[in-house]
Amino acid sequence: MFKLQKSKLTFYLCLACIILILASFIPFLRPLALDIFRLPLNVATLAGREVRAIVFYHHNYIASDRLSKENDFLKNKLNQELELYLENKRLKALLLFKQKTSFKVLAAAVIGRSPDNWSSAVIIDKGSRAGVKRGAVVINYLGLVGRVSETGLETAKVILINDPNLSVSCIDQRSRQEGLVSGTLGSYLVMKYLPKDADLKISDTVLTSGLTAIYPKGLIIGNIVDTGEEFSGLSRYCLIKPAVNLSSVEEVLIIIQ
Amino acid sequence: MKKRAQVTIIIILALVQVTILDYFKVFNVKPDLLLICTIAGALFFEFKPAILLALLAGALKDVFSVDTSIRDMLLFAFWVYLIKELGKRVPLENTSVRVFLVIAALIFSALINRGISLYALNPIPLGVFLRSIFLESLYTGLVSLMFFKLIR
Numbered sequence A: 001m002f003k004l005q006k007s008k009l010t011f012y013l014c015l016a017c018i019i020l021i022l023a024s025f026i027p028f029l030r031p032l033a034l035d036i037f038r039l040p041l042n043v044a045t046l047a048g049r050e051v052r053a054i055v056f057y058h059h060n061y062i063a064s065d066r067l068s069k070e071n072d073f074l075k076n077k078l079n080q081e082l083e084l085y086l087e088n089k090r091l092k093a094l095l096l097f098k099q100k101t102s103f104k105v106l107a108a109a110v111i112g113r114s115p116d117n118w119s120s121a122v123i124i125d126k127g128s129r130a131g132v133k134r135g136a137v138v139i140n141y142l143g144l145v146g147r148v149s150e151t152g153l154e155t156a157k158v159i160l161i162n163d164p165n166l167s168v169s170c171i172d173q174r175s176r177q178e179g180l181v182s183g184t185l186g187s188y189l190v191m192k193y194l195p196k197d198a199d200l201k202i203s204d205t206v207l208t209s210g211l212t213a214i215y216p217k218g219l220i221i222g223n224i225v226d227t228g229e230e231f232s233g234l235s236r237y238c239l240i241k242p243a244v245n246l247s248s249v250e251e252v253l254i255i256i257q
Numbered sequence B: 001m002k003k004r005a006q007v008t009i010i011i012i013l014a015l016v017q018v019t020i021l022d023y024f025k026v027f028n029v030k031p032d033l034l035l036i037c038t039i040a041g042a043l044f045f046e047f048k049p050a051i052l053l054a055l056l057a058g059a060l061k062d063v064f065s066v067d068t069s070i071r072d073m074l075l076f077a078f079w080v081y082l083i084k085e086l087g088k089r090v091p092l093e094n095t096s097v098r099v100f101l102v103i104a105a106l107i108f109s110a111l112i113n114r115g116i117s118l119y120a121l122n123p124i125p126l127g128v129f130l131r132s133i134f135l136e137s138l139y140t141g142l143v144s145l146m147f148f149k150l151i152r
Helices: A006-025 A027-036 A038-055 A057-100 B003-018 B020-024 B033-044 B047-064 B071-089 B095-119 B126-151
Strands: A105-113 A121-124 A137-139 A144-151 A156-160 A167-172 A178-183 A189-194 A205-208 A220-229 A236-242 A251-255
Touching (some): A038 A057, A057 A251, A121 A144, B033 B047, B033 B095, B047 B071, B071 B095, B095 B126
Antiparallel strands (some): A144 A156, A167 A178, A167 A205, A178 A189, A205 A220, A220 A236
16 A cells, blocks of 8 residues: 655645634635545544444344344235235136126135145035035136036035146137147146147137037137147147146136036 | 054144145155155054054045045055065165155056056156156155154
């Protein structure tokens, strides 16, 4: 660093003192005086803060601990409020859909999922007592969710559309190409048994065709994300991203009429 | 351990597997806590209580599953019988051997499931099957390793 000679230091200090004295009498010199002392003031404030932190360490520690707990409590409360807001948003959308749809539907909440990794099903909190019947179609305001496979008095099991044991006859909304959609246990569905010249494009919407008697016509299944040829080369398939996020569905509607 | 405690633990694990464990899925796969419990029962308890626990665990798994058969109940009882017979010939004290038993039971169960799905003409795609079986056995193996280390 630079070495400040004693004589130079003395000179600068004297100059500063003169300016200070003059600044008391001459107003326009005050800003200049303050500018001169800006850096030392900053350093002194920092040093003072450190001294205060050391001297009042215990007091600061207690305050910090209290504030940290308060912060955690407020974060938790905020998270609860956010959950309520999101639930409110979902239920509003579900209610709006329920009012618009021509089906008679019953709302239910998802209370459990299948315990194994080889099937895709959920357990809902409505059963035969509420009017749920075996084979009833289950939907959501976004699209098709699945079908009721078993009913108890107060609960029912719904097999989701990404279960390999469930197949739905479908139709491409744009080209009206028919096919069969079944699950793969993963995030996507597969539409199989398509002819080689099938008119299918990525982002086409796939709906239920109504050929399977159980599923009403026109329910949204998903959108095409990929197409390809079967291993045999005789037919084509396409991958469909379901309209409903099946891994996180929390409320569903059961079509009872 | 008292019978009531054993039964309570099995029921709690079944509820956890059906609800909470869904948040701990890795690539759509979660560990099979009921299978781990069954294998542990076969290793630590006498034959009769182990079989009863296996039947209870299997029944709980079947009740919550989509499949209406008693497949898991029979399989779990079969694994207990097999482990008891194996225990007479081979020492099963080592943690690695125990983890291997869990993984082997899981893989055989998955192969049986695949066979049934092929017979029902609703096969799970081979790629999905291999990925699921690999991840499930790895995940369940790790959880069972922690479990056996904990109860040691």
